Amino acid sequence: MTKYVGALDQGTTSTRFMIFDHAGAVVAIDQKEHEQIYPKPGWVEHDANEIWTRSQEVIAGALAKAGITAADLAAVGITNQRETTLVWNKKTGQPVFNAIVWQDTRTDLLVNEFAKDGGQDRFRAKVGLPLATYFSGPKVRWILDNVPGAREKAAAGDLVFGNMDTWCIWNLTGGVNGGVHVTDVTNASRTMLMNLETLDWDDEILGIMGVPKSMLPEIKASSEVYGTCVGDLAGVPVAGDLGDQQAALFGQTCFSPGEAKNTYGTGCFMLMNTGEKVVPSKNGLLTTLGYKIGDQPAVYALEGSIAITGALVQWLRDNLGMIEKSTDVEALAATVEDNGGVYFVPAFSGLFAPYWKNDARGVIAGLTRYVTKGHIGRAVLEATAWQTREVLDAMNADSGVPLTALKVDGGMVFNNLLMQFQADVLGVPVIRPVVAETTALGAAYAAGLAVGYWAEIEDLRENWARDAEWAPEMDADLREKEYAQWKKAVTRTFAWVD
DSSP, X not given: XXXXXXXXXXXXXXXXXXXXXXXXOEEEEEEEEOOOBOSSTTOOEEOHHHHHHHHHHHHHHHHHHHTOOGGGEEEEEEEEOSSOBEEEETTTOOBSSOEEOTTOOTTHHHHHHHHTTTOTTTTHHHHSOOSOTTSHHHHHHHHHHHSTTHXXXXXXXXXXXXXXXXXXXXXXXXXXXXXXXXXXXXXXXXXXXXXXXTTEEOHHHHHHHTOOGGGSOEXXXXXXXXXXXXXXXXXXXXXEEEEHHHHHHHHTTOOSTTOEEEEESSSEEEEEEEETSOOOOSSSOEEEEEEOBTTSOOEEEEEEEESOSXXXXXXXXXXXXXXXSTTHXXXXXXXXXXXXXXXXXXXXXXXXXXXXXXXXXXXXXXXXXXXOHHHHHHHHHHHHHHHHHHHHHHHHHXXXXXXXXEEEESGGGGOHHHHHHHHHHHTSOEEEESOOOHHHHHHHHHHHXXXXXXXXXXXXXXXXXXXXXXXXOSOHHHHHHHHHHHHHHHHTTTTOXX
């Protein structure tokens, strides 16, 4: 048997390549950041060529650290920042514009235009999503409308679209020399262009949004062989593709309806497996694809998407200079006993779940002369936990199944102060697995399943192991009093942008 499986994890601020063994343990990792481009307030872009360069560098770096070659890999999976939208010329391989990042709000006017007929939920019955700047479809339309010559080139069949999974797979498999133009059901479900029931592009919505079908990748399962790599991974099948949050659901082995995970990264994303059933949300959540393994029926999920969590800690570091490293926020917050009455609602690019208000902007509420930077640091951490509580409330209401424990992963789960506060405000245990890099692990699992490296999902369940658990300690009355204050602060962010 080939020894290992690889995963390319293309994230919002960095790209990494990870190598795992059969037990799901990390063998090697290499990671590099890429530039965040902010041309205007609310606009966020990436240089897709830089991302592909970094991807190649981390693949080579991880192979070198592990002391192996491509021949030692059974398969490679891809996971990616979702909704980040790229249009490129398939003849030249060059993007026509920077990648427009999921956080970007430039499509607000387009979204409002689409909502004039049928409101924010105009397409929700088909796609499970509200009309919001978050999703890919309107971003494609913006590029076609605003990049000179783009619409004409698209009409001629020269331009193609993809989220970053599609871009990476296309380049991995040869780019202009025979690269495969595909995506999987999870990424396709984040475009507003795919019908949840048929798992195919919806012609009616494409017509309304003005996106030519010829630009779109072929929709595949999350676990199947798409093509074969060239370059440093020459000969290795590309066999897994999941949007980052679905990959984390997969990596956390949430394979049964009612199982849920929360990933703490740039943003926070909670997903609950709802089985083979599409569960429409009545409480501000998204209905999305969880995963699809080969020819098996698709598995759906409810999702609560929070835009700014870890990014708020970065903001404290980079914009205010209050801390030197992101990890310093825990020590800063620990200098005080509580938040001192301060609540920080980071609606930097609007509010995502469960509110979906593009016109909201960030607020620090409750400031007095008593407040120190320690209180602000604590409020920054608490913002993550309170936003997660709001999503959990919505998830419990939609699913009808109260969550009894939350599996967590991502960079912030090593912040013990945050994890304890998270358990306190949820009122349920919070559990961290031994392998916290569950996003990359999920992509590796999907790829390995497709080529028989793992025989079935039960093999993956056996790999999952508990590392740490936090039980709630906060008095219930205090929890609800604090939550009410948080909710009050949230209302202060509404309708800030005219």
